[in-house]
Amino acid sequence: MAELNIQELERRFQEKIDNDIRIEPNDWMPERYRQTLIRQISQHAHSEIVGMLPEGNWITRAPNLRRKAVLLAKVQDEAGHGLYLYSATETLGADREETIDDLHSGKAKYSSIFNYPTLSWADMGAVGWLVDGAAIMNQVPLCRCSYGPYARAMVRVCKEESFHQRQGFEIMMKLAAGSEEQKAMAQDALNRFWWPALMMFGPPDADSKHTAQSMAWKIKRNTNDELRQQMVDITVPQAEMIGLTIPDPDLKWNEEKGGYDFGEIDWDEFWNVVKGNGPCNKERVEARRKAKENGEWVREAANAYAAKQKMKKAS
Amino acid sequence: MNTLFEYLVRLGDDSLILGHRLSEWCGHGPILEEDIAMTNIALDLVGQATSILKYAGEVEGKGRSEDDIAFLRYEREYKNALLVEQPNDDFGVTMMRQFLFDAFRKPLFEQLTQSSDEQLAAIAEKSLKETKYHLKHSAEWVIRLGDGTDESHDRVQSALNDLWRYTDELFFTDEVDADLEAKGIIFSSEELKASWSEMVKNVLNQATLTIPDNGWQHDGGRRGLHSEHLGYILAELQYMQRAYPGMEW
Numbered sequence: 001m002a003e004l005n006i007q008e009l010e011r012r013f014q015e016k017i018d019n020d021i022r023i024e025p026n027d028w029m030p031e032r033y034r035q036t037l038i039r040q041i042s043q044h045a046h047s048e049i050v051g052m053l054p055e056g057n058w059i060t061r062a063p064n065l066r067r068k069a070v071l072l073a074k075v076q077d078e079a080g081h082g083l084y085l086y087s088a089t090e091t092l093g094a095d096r097e098e099t100i101d102d103l104h105s106g107k108a109k110y111s112s113i114f115n116y117p118t119l120s121w122a123d124m125g126a127v128g129w130l131v132d133g134a135a136i137m138n139q140v141p142l143c144r145c146s147y148g149p150y151a152r153a154m155v156r157v158c159k160e161e162s163f164h165q166r167q168g169f170e171i172m173m174k175l176a177a178g179s180e181e182q183k184a185m186a187q188d189a190l191n192r193f194w195w196p197a198l199m200m201f202g203p204p205d206a207d208s209k210h211t212a213q214s215m216a217w218k219i220k221r222n223t224n225d226e227l228r229q230q231m232v233d234i235t236v237p238q239a240e241m242i243g244l245t246i247p248d249p250d251l252k253w254n255e256e257k258g259g260y261d262f263g264e265i266d267w268d269e270f271w272n273v274v275k276g277n278g279p280c281n282k283e284r285v286e287a288r289r290k291a292k293e294n295g296e297w298v299r300e301a302a303n304a305y306a307a308k309q310k311m312k313k314a315s
Numbered sequence: 316m317n318t319l320f321e322y323l324v325r326l327g328d329d330s331l332i333l334g335h336r337l338s339e340w341c342g343h344g345p346i347l348e349e350d351i352a353m354t355n356i357a358l359d360l361v362g363q364a365t366s367i368l369k370y371a372g373e374v375e376g377k378g379r380s381e382d383d384i385a386f387l388r389y390e391r392e393y394k395n396a397l398l399v400e401q402p403n404d405d406f407g408v409t410m411m412r413q414f415l416f417d418a419f420r421k422p423l424f425e426q427l428t429q430s431s432d433e434q435l436a437a438i439a440e441k442s443l444k445e446t447k448y449h450l451k452h453s454a455e456w457v458i459r460l461g462d463g464t465d466e467s468h469d470r471v472q473s474a475l476n477d478l479w480r481y482t483d484e485l486f487f488t489d490e491v492d493a494d495l496e497a498k499g500i501i502f503s504s505e506e507l508k509a510s511w512s513e514m515v516k517n518v519l520n521q522a523t524l525t526i527p528d529n530g531w532q533h534d535g536g537r538r539g540l541h542s543e544h545l546g547y548i549l550a551e552l553q554y555m556q557r558a559y560p561g562m563e564w
Contacts, residue, residue, distance in 0.1 A: 072358040294345065
């Protein structure tokens with residue numbers, strides 16, 4: 001009997017999905033749908049928070065006051081995104097602290113791109129242009145994701161990401177039009193971030209274990225390879241416009257498919273970084289763990305103070 | 316001496332250097348909400364530094380931009396108070412430093428909204444709105460930490476003990492202030508100190524904290540004589556401008 005009920009619930013659930021009706025926190029949902037979303041949204045939240053580190057790295061060294069202010073505003077947005085994404089996982093019954101502990105223990109993943117170091121000011125341009133550019137491409141379809149709170153969070157996130165992408169491109173444009181040193185700095189940043197940015201869309205469709213189910217549930221709307229192709233097609237003309245060279249000798253316009261053919265991605269590097277062997281994996285997780293440890297006494301004090309105030313009010 | 320220029324540099328450097336210190340916290344805060352709050356306050360301070368130093372450049376009339384002034388002076392030409400260059404240390408030290416500073420800046424900007432210099436009055440008007448939020452935020456944390464746990468009380472008391480010796484300097488005056496006060500551009504520093512003392516006593520009292528007995532006070536910042544910390548701040552702050560002179564970003 002119970003079995004039948006679950007089947008019926010699953011049928012109704014899939015029917016809603018097929019009719020593009022949003023799933024809301026109190027609606028029945030299959031456990032695997034819930035778990036998939038918690039995994040994906042918390043990974044997304046962790047990426048925002050870890051992503052603050054490589055950019056925070058350049059705030060104190062920003063070359064002028066305007067750039068410093070823009071970078072501060074951008075990193076602050078990212079903390080805000082992290083906050084509402086963690087809140088979205090809470091609507092699915094996840095606990096924010098436990099979710100964060102999973103990041104620190106290495107159980108939960110975050111976007112691998114943040115395991116690459118930011119070595120020059122131009123990296124602030126490359127990260128905004130390519131990394132936020134790729135993030136937008138991933139996230140715009142998520143505004144139509146079947147889970148309501150996630151889809152709504154994405155609408156706001158995407159608006160801010162598009163400002164981030166523009167400021168990154170603007171940094172690159174300025175450098176590319178600048179002195180020889182500045183041009184070289186911009187080209188070097190593009191060389192280092194191009195391939196990792198393409199890896200951000202995840203493994204090729206044939207190797208992506210979550211894609212098929214996520215597409216059926218309309219959590220995901222496009223495959224990894226579709227989005228990657230879109231990224232290449234949009235970015236190549238932008239690079240040409242400002243006179244930078246995409247570091248891919250196999251890059252070629254394909255008239256027939258109406259898009260670019262591009263070279264082989266080094267998937268060994270990708271999996272290596274995912275496994276924890278990227279240039280900064282250790283430092284990023286360590287920094288987050290330390291922030292939590294060093295903040296322990298602050299959180300305890302805030303709780304103790306709140307409890308005292310509550311007692312005072314009650315008496 | 317161009318006294319208004321000198322005064323604006325002192326005012327602007329306080330914002331610039333404290334904004335720098337706060338932005339060092341980025342991504343390392345004790346809770347996510349504080350990462351947001353501290354970057355937000357840093358952003359306000361960088362914005363204040365920008366408008367104040369831009370005006371300083373205009374007043375000086377030598378064609379220097381706000382960036383020239385912010386990034387291309389030697390250490391002895393920076394005029395911030397010693398308090399704002401002190402290291403972040405733990406969150407208790409950062410919040411105590413912020414509170415002691417905010418409690419000074421709020422009445423200062425209140426006064427300056429009445430300045431006979433319209434540009435300065437306009438800057439003060441905008442900065443006052445921001446500073447009210449900063450003060451609310453830092454005062455609440457000082458109270459929460461002071462009256463939280465034994466550990467937080469001890470930490471924030473020790474922060475107060477260490478930072479207290481830099482507070483008198485906030486009210487430092489010399490011929491620059493005397494000249495501007497006579498022109499109605501700035502106002503009495505005694506009144507300022509009275510408002511500050513009242514606010515500080517009130518908040519420290521709620522926080523169950525004690526003002527340290529040792530009354531020894533340092534100064535020098537307003538005359539460009541700093542602690543060893545400033546040099547390192549400038550090494551980071553000026554890195555790009557020094558390494559790539561004369562370029563646009």
